[in-house]
Amino acid sequence: MLGRLNERGFATLEVILMITVLGILSAVAIPRFAAITTSANTAKVQADLSTLDTAIALYQMDNGKVPSDISDLKDYVQDVDKIKPPSGSVYVEGEEKDLSSSTYSITTVEKNPRATLDGNTSDKFTKVETQ
Numbered sequence: 001m002l003g004r005l006n007e008r009g010f011a012t013l014e015v016i017l018m019i020t021v022l023g024i025l026s027a028v029a030i031p032r033f034a035a036i037t038t039s040a041n042t043a044k045v046q047a048d049l050s051t052l053d054t055a056i057a058l059y060q061m062d063n064g065k066v067p068s069d070i071s072d073l074k075d076y077v078q079d080v081d082k083i084k085p086p087s088g089s090v091y092v093e094g095e096e097k098d099l100s101s102s103t104y105s106i107t108t109v110e111k112n113p114r115a116t117l118d119g120n121t122s123d124k125f126t127k128v129e130t131q
Contacts, residue, residue, distance in 0.1 A: 038096055041086040042125050048083055049122035052104055052115030055080075066113040070104050085117055091127050092120055 010018075055076035059067045067073055074080045089098045100118055107116045114121045 038089050038091060039127050041088050042090045042127050044086050045090055045117055046122050046125050048104065049115045051077060056113050056115060067106060070106060090125055093124055094126055
């Protein structure tokens, strides 16, 4: 019993300081996490659009015409019906924007068919350097 009398818990000031430090750390970490998520979404969209652009070119060479829909590329892309844009925001020409479309589409750009998302081709989705 005597050993317990000398034990001491945290003082109120120590708890307040600990909460303050955790608050400062979270204030720095949360915006960083959001920027990393946006960069990851942008990279996924770029990769998906590049894959679909390659499939469109192969479809054109094999069939002599432009595919009318993404689903026409099922022989060129595995599980093409499951390729969906991520939810959340992406970088479009350096600016963070929320995605309004939930599917990719095919659009003719300068006489070339391209895969697009919200009317933007893969080269429009650009990342912003994080500091």
